[in-house]
Amino acid sequence: MIDLKATLAPDRGQPARAIHLVDAAGHDDWLRQQPPRHRAALLAHRFKPTPGAFAILPGEAAEAWSAVVAVKDAGALGPWCLARAAEALPEGVYRLDAREPGDAMLGWVLAHYRFDRYRSEEAPGPRTLLTSEPGRIEPVLREAAAMMRVRDLVNTGAGDLGPAELEAAVAEIGAAHGARLTVTKGADLERGYPMIHTVGAAAIQARAPRLIELDWGRDGDPRVAIVGKGVCFDTGGLDLKPSAAMRLMKKDMGGAAHALALAELVMAARLPVRLHLLIPAVENAVSGAAFRPGDVLRTRKGLSVENTNTDAEGRLILCDALTRAVEEKPELILDYATLTGAARVALGPDLPPLFANDEGLAADLLAAGERTGDPLWRMPLWDGYDDMLKSDIADMVNAPEGGFAGAITAALFLRRFVPPATPWAHLDVFAWRPATKPGRPKGGDAYGLRAAWAMLRARYGA
Structure with a gap:
């Protein structure tokens, strides 16, 4: 059983991988600002700004990668917009680039759910999302x-x-x-x-x-x-x-x-x-x-x-x-x-x-x-x-x-x-x-x- 408290944490400036959010309206402008290695990776992924789509963006060093997630509206996050990424990303610590997760924290946490009462294999470890609104963590976890x-x-x-x-x-x-x-x-x-x-x-x-x-x-x-x-x-x-x-x-x-x-x-x-x-x-x-x-x-x-x-x-x-x-x-x-x-x-x-x-x-x-x-x-x-x-x-x-x-x-x-x-x-x-x-x-x-x-x-x- 996953420790839910490990899925959200206060953002105190600790190291974390970035998650970039894009929507259909802002995708082209965002893409033009990306370095060639990101554009090449997105082309290889056949990435489209369809809500729920995501891709890994390589960094200058092998471990310096980040992710991009497509959402319906980057200015108004719903509860499920980060859930698919939370299910698929490796365990580690993440923060959204340039905004707070807000309502999307709920779907992030629930993406960790596994009904394992009758299973023998272990669930993957937690993916921790950082927030500068620590007062929201406990209500979301409840x-x-x-x-x-x-x-x-x-x-x-x-x-x-x-x-x-x-x-x-x-x-x-x-x-x-x-x-x-x-x-x-x-x-x-x-x-x-x-x-x-x-x-x-x-x-x-x-x-x-x-x-x-x-x-x-x-x-x-x-x-x-x-x-x-x-x-x-x-x-x-x-x-x-x-x-x-x-x-x-x-x-x-x-x-x-x-x-x-x-x-x-x-x-x-x-x-x-x-x-x-x-x-x-x-x-x-x-x-x-x-x-x-x-x-x-x-x-x-x-x-x-x-x-x-x-x-x-x-x-x-x-x-x-x-x-x-x-x-x-x-x-x-x-x-x-x-x-x-x-x-x-x-x-x-x-x-x-x-x-x-x-x-x-x-x-x-x-x-x-x-x-x-x-x-x-x-x-x-x-x-x-x-x-x-x-x-x-x-x-x-x-x-x-x-x-x-x-x-x-x-x-x-x-x-x-x-x-x-x-x-x-x-x-x-x-x-x-x-x-x-x-x-x-x-x-x-x-x-x-x-x-x-x-x-x-x-x-x-x-």
Whole structure:
């Protein structure tokens, strides 16, 4: 595991290799000013000022080389513009020529990520980027560590990460920040959180379901609840998924990973809020104890749900967790969940749908996503589709027939467990990157995490 603190350092004039930044607008002028050896090297590299392109520039001595990196706009660096160079450059110390890295520090750090739990080969050593803004280093490292935590948790095989292991991860982070841990399982879970118990009942002997809670902060500070779906593996239950759809279901606890990472950011920065983290953790398995299509289930809130699909289990465990969050009267609730395939069909893997019952909260999250390069897309809580949740025999169904507007109807289901006066946002995240991008390898990844963190800092930062 790379030491993240070795990836960024204060610039005190120490020796470092230069990285020259060019964009399409300034490339020709920059090239005319370069010595012949640089122009020859760039010609050999077939270097073009396409964002992400880079090349090594030879120096007068063999060890005196530098690098050039093409970016979209050399005057406004985004978070990922140095990531490809950070992945490819040899270990050593670097500084940008004539400017500060700013937001690009995040991608530089994240380019060092390797999921090596199951690998034997060692990762390459760090590439250290210097900055004259040392006050930015610690916040960047915290964000990078939070994103890496999401990646590590989602990438871990389900055989090594069940409800108990997820509880242990929450306990470790909570203990590091002096938070109070509460875990409800067994008979107490069955009595108090019947939906969480029911969904996890098929795996209760080997992987008992539980509700994991952290409470942190001072009395009197604004109460913020963060909820994350923790389905550690999802077979689909008796409505069994085909093997291709089950292949990545180790990532179905991706919402819990996001929620835990966001909670860690809040606690590490000592944001003046009273934090309530809730993670319903289950495995949706198949056994004689599995819940069935057609069963009528009772929620903590008292509403009855006709189960029309055992593979629509995430909303069932979330509704009990949301009910518990509401009982503490928070002024804000955020939930993360790998909830619907319909969200991926609508917006693809990179763009999480944002559902919110409060215009101010939605606007703040969207603006924060734009500022941080962590985009969200607002989707409607369309009242006209609420009738799709009607049941002939119960208060509601969990999955309407027909499959229309699946992400919306799932969000509408959750909305029934949050009072209209409580600002609430629901992010239907994929938690998985299907193809590698600079600084973002294929595998588990965080979406909407930095946007939510920026929103919370803007609202509550001191």
